[in-house]
Amino acid sequence: MTDAPDPAALERVLSRLVPGCQVVGCEPLDGIGASAVARKEGGYARAWRVRARDQAGDAHDFVFRCAGSDEFGHDRRADRASNLILAFDTFGSIPDHVRALDVGFIAPGELRTLRDAGEAYLVTTFAEGRLYAEDLRRVAADGRASPLDLERCDALARWLAALHAERIEDPPAWRRAVRDLLGHGEGTFGIVDAYPADVPAASPERLAAIERGCLGWRWRLRGRPERLRRTHGDFHPFNIVFSEGPRFTLLDASRGCKGDPADDVIALAVNYVFFGLQAPGAWRNGFAPLWRRFWQTYLHASGGLPVLESAPPFLAWRTLVLGCPRFYPGLSAAARDALLSFAERALAAEALDPRSAEDLFA
Numbered sequence: 001m002t003d004a005p006d007p008a009a010l011e012r013v014l015s016r017l018v019p020g021c022q023v024v025g026c027e028p029l030d031g032i033g034a035s036a037v038a039r040k041e042g043g044y045a046r047a048w049r050v051r052a053r054d055q056a057g058d059a060h061d062f063v064f065r066c067a068g069s070d071e072f073g074h075d076r077r078a079d080r081a082s083n084l085i086l087a088f089d090t091f092g093s094i095p096d097h098v099r100a101l102d103v104g105f106i107a108p109g110e111l112r113t114l115r116d117a118g119e120a121y122l123v124t125t126f127a128e129g130r131l132y133a134e135d136l137r138r139v140a141a142d143g144r145a146s147p148l149d150l151e152r153c154d155a156l157a158r159w160l161a162a163l164h165a166e167r168i169e170d171p172p173a174w175r176r177a178v179r180d181l182l183g184h185g186e187g188t189f190g191i192v193d194a195y196p197a198d199v200p201a202a203s204p205e206r207l208a209a210i211e212r213g214c215l216g217w218r219w220r221l222r223g224r225p226e227r228l229r230r231t232h233g234d235f236h237p238f239n240i241v242f243s244e245g246p247r248f249t250l251l252d253a254s255r256g257c258k259g260d261p262a263d264d265v266i267a268l269a270v271n272y273v274f275f276g277l278q279a280p281g282a283w284r285n286g287f288a289p290l291w292r293r294f295w296q297t298y299l300h301a302s303g304g305l306p307v308l309e310s311a312p313p314f315l316a317w318r319t320l321v322l323g324c325p326r327f328y329p330g331l332s333a334a335a336r337d338a339l340l341s342f343a344e345r346a347l348a349a350e351a352l353d354p355r356s357a358e359d360l361f362a
């Protein structure tokens with residue numbers, strides 16, 4: 001779905017949530033932004049900010065979203081519906097997350113249940129503020145991390161440590177999380193399949209070797225169900241909205257919110273390297289302090305949770321995402337090569353050494 005939702009249909013849905021609700025505005029949320037640094041395209045969903053008023057004249061903001069068809073395991077309508085239903089079922093399990101309010105299907109002129117319906121939709125609350133990615137773009141431009149940047153970095157690390165403190169006993173869920181890391185359409189195999197054959201610094205032979213390295217790690221992790229924790233599942237700078245100071249709201253919890261804590265940790269931390277590679281002059285006083293601070297704070301706050309020993313395949317997956325021209329078409333070949341080299345060295349080691357990131361900027 002690319003067209004804006006029908007206002008009358010929206011009012012019928014929102015009136016079930018807020019009696020007498022009337023839609024007064026609807027605008028697309030293309031919050032990824034246009035920037036020379038980490039210019040992000042694509043994404044797995046379309047979203048609109050819906051402004052409404054109730055019978056008393058009070059304002060309410062909602063987000064209406066639907067999933068688009070793509071090659072990342074969303075080519076079937078059932079895939080797209082599954083993602084939105086999973087979001088509705090799991091957003092509430094994550095603290096400080098936008099709330100899921102309704103889920104349903106789109107039919108001509110109305111939103112209703114499955115019978116004779118089309119694509120699925122999801123309605124959530126709206127998070128006011130700025131994407132964390134904008135903070136990182138400012139660091140890239142300024143060449144330094146401010147005290148507020150370090151405070152926010154600490155807040156994110158401590159929040160993750162608190163979330164990951166919840167251990168889950170569910171061996172099948174653990175095996176699925178490890179399996180999906182590679183085989184899901186959004187996982188390693190799906191991302192690799194999105195690379196054209198002629199991408200600079202990402203030849204098919206190189207990508208195949210990274211896949212083989214990840215497969216070896218699947219068998220190292222598959223029998224470790226004691227690692228299963230509550231996770232966000234997609235904890236990156238485009239899913240974190242800061243309001244004032246260190247206060248933030250999260251978007252788009254994913255993958256069932258059960259997995260290895262290294263998934264969340266790497267999803268955020270690798271972006272300090274990613275932004276640094278696109279603004280190398282900002283590494284020393286900008287992104288390097290954030291990278292070091294994040295690891296130090298998280299490892300201390302989590303009580304030494306052993307995320308480094310399982311981090312390499314998650315690092316490989318996330319670097320493949322960041323290096324994929326479908327998501328970051330403006331990334332230079334040199335930056336892509338550095339990202340994939342970082343992954344290759346990690347896959348060949350017994351565990352991730354955070355100090356190894358420094359070698360990329362030597």
